[in-house]
Amino acid sequence: MEDIVxxxxxxxxxxxxxxxxxxxxxxxxxxxxxxxxxxxTGATFEENAKLKSEAxxxxxxxxxxxxxxxxxxxxxxxxxxxxxARYAGLGKNDEDNIEKxxxxxxxxxxxxxxxxxxxxxxxPNEKTKTFKGTVSGVITTERHGKNGFGYDPIxxxxxxxxxxxxxxxxxxxxxxxxxxxxxxxxxxLEGEQHV
Numbered sequence: 001m002e003d004i005v006x007x008x009x010x011x012x013x014x015x016x017x018x019x020x021x022x023x024x025x026x027x028x029x030x031x032x033x034x035x036x037x038x039x040x041t042g043a044t045f046e047e048n049a050k051l052k053s054e055a056x057x058x059x060x061x062x063x064x065x066x067x068x069x070x071x072x073x074x075x076x077x078x079x080x081x082x083x084x085a086r087y088a089g090l091g092k093n094d095e096d097n098i099e100k101x102x103x104x105x106x107x108x109x110x111x112x113x114x115x116x117x118x119x120x121x122x123x124p125n126e127k128t129k130t131f132k133g134t135v136s137g138v139i140t141t142e143r144h145g146k147n148g149f150g151y152d153p154i155x156x157x158x159x160x161x162x163x164x165x166x167x168x169x170x171x172x173x174x175x176x177x178x179x180x181x182x183x184x185x186x187x188x189l190e191g192e193q194h195v
Contacts, residue, residue: 065185098154159175
C-alpha cells in the first residue's frame, strides 16, 4: 500500500492516524509543503475536509487524506460543531474552548454529545471520497485525564466508564470518531488492492 499523506499540522490528529496506520509510512503534509494552510469556510465537516484534501492533492499532485472533526452537543443545537477548534475565538486554546463549553452547559441537564470526524481522500483526476465516523458520549462537569487533546478531558464514554483523556492512544483508535472513520478508509484502501 502506498504511503499515507495527511493534510494536517495538528499533532493530536497525527498521533491518531499513526496509531491506526501502524504498518504504513504516514507522511505529514508539513514534510512536503511548508506552511500548508487552507481556510475552513465550509458549513459542514465534510465540506471542510474536502477543501483541505482537494487543495493538498492539487498542490502535491498525489493522493492525500484530510479530516475535519469536532464536537456536537445536542442541547446546544450541535455547537460547537465546525467551530470546535475556535469555539472560544481565534487565538484561543483547548482550555479556553473547554471553559466556554462548560459555562454554556452550566444549568443544562441533557449533556449528551458526539464527536464527529469526516475523512476526505482526494487524488488528481479522481472524485473525492469521504468517510464518516462518530462516537457518542456525555459532557462531564469537570476535566478527567491527561491524554488526548481538544475536548477529550470532558468527553465521557459510558461503555468505557472513562473520558477520552483517560484512555490510551490504542484504545482511542478502536472507539473514537477518527478511529471509526479511519477504519472505513482503511477498508476502502484494502478493497482497492484486491481489484
